[in-house]
Amino acid sequence: MSTLNLSLFDKSVAFTLILMGLITALIVWRGSQVGVQIVSITPADGATDVSTRAEIEITFDKIMSGAVDDIPFAFEPPIGGSIRWDGSRLIFSPDTAFDQNTTYRVSLTDQFFSQSGRLLLDQPSWQFQTGQIRLLYIAPVANSGNQLFTMNPFNPDEAPLQLTQEPQGVFDYALSFDGAMIAFSALHEDGRSDLKIVPADASRSPTMLLECGEAECTGVAWMPDGQRLIYERRNIPTPFAAPGPSRLWWLNLDSSETMVVFDDTQNLGYGARWSSGGEWFSYVAPASEVVQLYNIHDGRNVVIPSRLGEIAEWNPQGDMLLVPEIQRSETGGFAVHLVRSKPDSGQLQDISGEGMAVEDTSPKWSPDGAWIVLTRKTSGTTMGKQLWLMRPDGSESRQLTDESQVHHSFPVWSPDGRYLAYQRYSLEEVDARPSLWLLDVESGDARELMTPGFRPTWLP
Structure with missing residues (x-):
């Protein structure tokens, strides 16, 4: 019987291999004990002045399985919503806006596993406080044209905050989906314009987005993810x-790269608007007298007749939209009805009502998608347009304002769906100026906010 004789070198190699195996096993065992870790939570614990339209985002250190049966969050006060996964990120989107000036306590209520089977061992709890919703609008400033302002519509003693000081003024603006940034068109003396950007909280001064050279750049439409936007160039x-x-x-x-959306030079358009999911955008194609819908993922096109050339309005869920279109009324004249697509x-579907002799424009969906506010007047009359409410199918319509010599326009819902801010203009007063008003939808009470002022938008 032979005996295996190992040299000192062989014994050292064997010992090293055994030791490395033990260390590897220890690392694997330790990793299984450590489990998944949370890298960041947004809004962070103790955060204040959080947007009422904020999403809750948790980033893990591993790619997660995404196998969660129910909403894995508990909120106090409670709020409903939906979740989606993006690799290692879990994102909660509330169904409605958070209440303003409110402390929310949040905790995780489910088990989470990575794709490799590791478990999240620690279930965090944290809290944050929402801020005060404000109103963004345009108002004239002596010797410098129209500028952007924000105001607290619930405290008349609080002075408005001026966001821009453009020498030739601001032409138009667009608020990002998360309410954090404002892109606007800054005018030049020669009629051209550039695109600039400013934080909604005025934490820093406006900066240049795009120098447009021999062109006018306006009509910004933010993508929901905030990474790109579409604008109109003339x-x-x-x-x-x-x-x-x-x-x-x-x-x-990120890159400041700019390029045409459609290569065809005859494909003209304006009034781009995004669905909330970022899958579709709509725009007015004036040469074809249609509103065109384009799916950026698969290239699908949908056409909605639109001889009027009005901009489409998407619902909060992103699965339907409204387009004002010319129709024949029951009196034989022309009317403008809202068509749902x-x-x-x-x-x-014509939701204004077949044969109705009305002109319905400027539709805006409530934050929960349950109501539509619009401006309406009787077809062929010189009366001012009034504010109306209706359901998405056209039912339960009711009038909110009744001032035939006052024109109402640009209605916008507050994030909680209780208030409407709008522009009001007297048709009787000489040298009348547009003013901003606030309407409590529940009580019907309305009051003036600012004169002059126009084109309001809520800051969540």
């Missing part, structure tokens, strides 16, 4: 000349 090769036709362009906010089916 060439003005000669200073003070009339702008050319509008084409839609992309702008990447679902892009997946192409189905069209």
